[in-house]
Amino acid sequence: MSFLAEVIPPPGFFDDDLAELGFVMNASRLWTYRPQWQEQIxxxxxxIVREHGLTVRQRCILVAPQPSATPAAPLPGAPNWPEPPTRTWPPPSSTATTTP
Known part of the structure; x- marks a missing residue:
């Protein structure tokens, strides 16, 4: 049961998932709604990877911190969650600024 209408995927769309994993991932099912977007992205x-010659390690380093660097934008229809508390730091003390 799903809140989205069933979409008939193009022939062979799930072949990679079935061959590698033995099941179809939910993310793959999501792409069936706009398969041309998957190709485009x-x-x-x-x-970008070819232009800059990025290795797999470099791509992971760039992608992993992305969610924390992007400001959280509310999604349409998402509940209004309270803002996270702001972190305030005390002013530096004289002991922290002097060196022996």
Whole structure:
């Protein structure tokens, strides 16, 4: 049961998932709604990687911190969660600023 209408995927769309994992990932099912977007986004990502010669390690280093560096924007229809508390730091003390 799903709140989204069933979409018939293109032939062979889930073949990689079934061959590698033995099941179809939810993310793969999501791509069935706009398969051309999947091709476009991976074309863009691939061209950036080739243009800059990024290794797998470099791509992971760039991608992993991205969510924490991006300001949290509310999603349409998402509940209004309270803002996280702001962190305030005490002013530096004289002991912290002097060196022996």
């Amino acid at each position: 991976f074309d863009v990502l691939g061209s």
